[in-house]
Amino acid sequence: MGEEVKMSEVEIGGEDNADEERVMEWEVGLPSVDDVTPLFQALISPELASAFSISPEPYKTLLDVNRASQNTMSTIRGSGESHAMSSKNNFKSFAEERSRDPMVVEADDEITDRDGSGSDSRKLRKVECAEEADSALRTENPMDDPAARTLKRPRLVWTPQLHKRFVEVVAHLGIQNAVPKTIMQLMNVEGLTRENVASHLQKYRLYLKRMQGISGDGPSSSDQLFPSTPVPQNLQEGGNAGSGVHGNEHVGMPIPMPYPAQGGMISMPMPMAVYGHMGMQVGNQGDGYSNGFDRNNPYSMMHQQRDWSSKNFTNSNHHNHVASNDNNR
């Protein structure tokens, strides 16, 4: 009890950084397949990756961890709410201004080489700095343990990539076999809990139900089940950690992903496709294959609600929720 009252998030008003309004309806925003088709282009060809022997997840070096934790500020909104706010609202201004500004083109961040050497001058960068500092303030506590396990983990944000992964897995399992536990395992995304999946699955099912109920324009009309996951082209593939090379640590390849995919994308896709912002975390930039979500930290996004349908640009700063790359499974 004490002061769980949020200090002044409302009065700040800066919270509206990017999510102006959520349009909802996943289908919305998904143009016709025709529209998206031409846009097709893989960020990095799997073969190319293989050719270069790019490893998805070689190993977690101390450096990585360190870096990750550094960038992994995350506003742990579950536990400590009070302290964080004060300094946060400071850079909030930037966020607000930026997001409101329609011509925010400079947001185009290149993930190519940004180890933070000396190319920081963007406002965004500044924001990051602020966040960083902020997190530092909170994080400098005695517990040096990078894992921060027992702490409540931040709210999971289902990024398009993550969702895509989810859908794929469900598709492969078949709706009938798609149960939280299995899905979670197949997704093989560390940090993802069964609860997370269950919750999302619930929503997903609702979505499916809604779809077939209404309209009937479903893929197969009476046949329930869902879309073959058209999977948006841009983020398509690549997200999969296992490019075939070196099996993952344990468990090994989760999903073979046999499925057709681009060959016959049907219809009724998911919403999360078009929007290409992503200010993904860091941590694996060196790997060279940073494309989609990291199989290690599903939480790499900004704060909480999604703007998937909204403006895609806005790279956003939001807060970074993140939960270190650790999990207590």
Next chain:
DNA sequence: GTGACAATAT
């Protein structure tokens, strides 16, 4: 005040 998400409880 409403809607939506994710988390949590049943």
Next chain:
DNA sequence: CATATTGTCA
């Protein structure tokens, strides 16, 4: 495991 409820944010 599925569903219902709650909490939080925009």
